[in-house]
Amino acid sequence: xxxxxxxxxxxxxxxxxxxxxKKVDLSHVxxxxxxxxxxxxxxxxxxxxxxxxAEKKQDALKIIxxxxxxxxQEINKKLYMxxxxxxxxxxxxxxxxxxxxxxxxxxxxxxxRLKNNQDKVE
Numbered sequence: 001x002x003x004x005x006x007x008x009x010x011x012x013x014x015x016x017x018x019x020x021x022k023k024v025d026l027s028h029v030x031x032x033x034x035x036x037x038x039x040x041x042x043x044x045x046x047x048x049x050x051x052x053x054a055e056k057k058q059d060a061l062k063i064i065x066x067x068x069x070x071x072x073q074e075i076n077k078k079l080y081m082x083x084x085x086x087x088x089x090x091x092x093x094x095x096x097x098x099x100x101x102x103x104x105x106x107x108x109x110x111x112x113r114l115k116n117n118q119d120k121v122e
Contacts, residue, residue, distance in 0.1 A: 005038050009045075012036040012075070012085065016047055019074050024067045029056045034092040038085050045085035048092040054099075057091050064089050 017033040030052040051057040
């Protein structure tokens with residue numbers, strides 16, 4: 001990854017976080033922008049978010065989708081570059097997987113056993 005791409009990723013992460021906080025009504029959830037992955041040609045950017053509580057993640061994505069035009073427009077005004085990456089939001093799975101692992105480890109500590117090396121715990 002080039003230095004320019006890294007700088008664009010960090011700038012987008014900061015600006016998208018700011019816009020979600022200021023412009024989008026997400027009062028029923030807590031959203032964190034985990035990171036941004038920009039394509040090498042800087043035309044597209046994947047914005048990875050974490051949503052708490054996890055049950056509300058689809059609701060949060062719907063709200064963000066309804067406001068994507070306004071968010072993109074603000075980013076276009078703020079960034080002095082061509083092209084400005086087109087934003088696409090997705091839920092970051094790392095947090096979810098970490099919670100599952102912690103839950104499994106907790107059950108193992110409390111004396112439960114793994115059955116047939118599967119993810120299920122007795």
